[in-house]
Amino acid sequence: MKSAVIVFPGSNCDRDLAVAIEEVTGRAPTMLWHRETELPEGTDLIAVPGGFSYGDYLRSGAMAARSPVMQAVAKAAERGVPVLGVCNGFQVLTEAGLLPGALMRNAGLSFVCRPVALTVENSQSIFTSRYDAGEKITIPVAHHDGNYTADAETLDRLEGEGRIAFRYAESVNGSARNIAGIVNQAGNVLGMMPHPERMIGPEHGGVDGRRLFEGLLEAVA
């Protein structure tokens, strides 16, 4: 699998994502600086990492979403290339219009940094095929702006079309309908606030994030 991890000024989970991808797929991703205008030929997975791109200036993910590399990411997404956005990556994907809705300040105003229980809502996506629908998993979150919001019509559509990949199984950040992760209409773009790359080995305290990458490897191979 030929993957690329996008790196913005202020990204800080880019290395974690690269390590997870390499460990599961056996091939290190290309690290792609935000000023690049093209993806490496044949890229078949794009990962947008967590962190504080551009210091969260203006809005989380707002500046990164307008950086040159995101135009290449949007084009690839349109062609069906899988795109995984984690945490700040999810914020970037919503700001870029690749996913609906927006991520606002956590309802409790606190930065939340701990493992949380999630329910896998849909095991039909390329990101969740290695999970069972309804399965409870534990993945850590670390964010200040994870409070997912969208208008009722959009939320109904996400639910109706099975596009909610993960929900929080406990109170975390005030997210509408407990949404932790969603996919786009075509099913090749996933944004999620929890960090699957931080749960891929026993040394992390669990392996519940590993199957996301294994599923992607299987889907792409």
Added chain:
Amino acid sequence: MKTRIYVTLKNGVLDPQGKAIHHALEGLGFSGVEDVRQGKYIEIEHADGVTDADLEAMCRKLLANTVIENYRIERA
């Protein structure tokens, strides 16, 4: 010339920060505060040739996230 841009949360979008400010005001003993909404104020210095349409586009493409925010443009 200078243009002032006000970015505010849409009605119905919850504003946890505004709520916290509201509580803090009450904590300071200010009574009668009914609601607080927090927004952004942006000043842009620009050439005279920048049109209203240009300013609109700046708001839509970057300054406001129209999923959750409204904007108001005040040309000086």
